[in-house]
Amino acid sequence: MGFFKNIGKAIKKGVKQISFKNAVKVVSSLDPSGIIGGISQAHELEKQAKAEANAQKAYEAQILAQEAAAKVGTVTGTLAGQVGKTILEETYNGMNAGFKQGAGVVAANVADEGIKAWFKKHWKKLAIGVGALVAVILAWRYFKKPKRRGRRPY
Numbered sequence: 001m002g003f004f005k006n007i008g009k010a011i012k013k014g015v016k017q018i019s020f021k022n023a024v025k026v027v028s029s030l031d032p033s034g035i036i037g038g039i040s041q042a043h044e045l046e047k048q049a050k051a052e053a054n055a056q057k058a059y060e061a062q063i064l065a066q067e068a069a070a071k072v073g074t075v076t077g078t079l080a081g082q083v084g085k086t087i088l089e090e091t092y093n094g095m096n097a098g099f100k101q102g103a104g105v106v107a108a109n110v111a112d113e114g115i116k117a118w119f120k121k122h123w124k125k126l127a128i129g130v131g132a133l134v135a136v137i138l139a140w141r142y143f144k145k146p147k148r149r150g151r152r153p154y
Contacts, residue, residue, distance in 0.1 A: 025040070119126070
């Protein structure tokens with residue numbers, strides 16, 4: 001009894017692992033006329049065409065969404081820029097002259113500090129450039145040929 005029971009279990013296990021798709025593949029390889037193989041190939045081509053169509057639709061939807069987002073962003077940015085510009089202009093016009101002068105001094109100090117920091121960071125490059133320029137000028141003066149006079153004094 002145990003022998004036949006084991007055979008039955010093996011058959012059940014094998015049947016569970018066999019799907020219709022696998023059976024069609026096996027039969028198409030054994031089919032001498034090629035009818036089943038042709039049908040399965042046609043089915044695969046149809047599935048690929050559907051997948052490509054779905055991918056194309058998804059791509060088109062993505063492009064449309066990007067265009068819509070760009071349009072909305074442009075309109076929103078334009079409106080925000082106009083509102084911000086108006087607010088800043090009105091705020092600046094509402095300030096008194098003393099505050100404006102103080103803000104100008106602060107801005108000038110910030111610019112001076114930025115320039116000083118730039119020169120501190122790049123002084124070596126500037127020194128090399130100025131030194132090379134001076135060397136070129138001195139070499140040009142040293143090596144230039146004297147002018148020839150057309151007439152000699154008597």
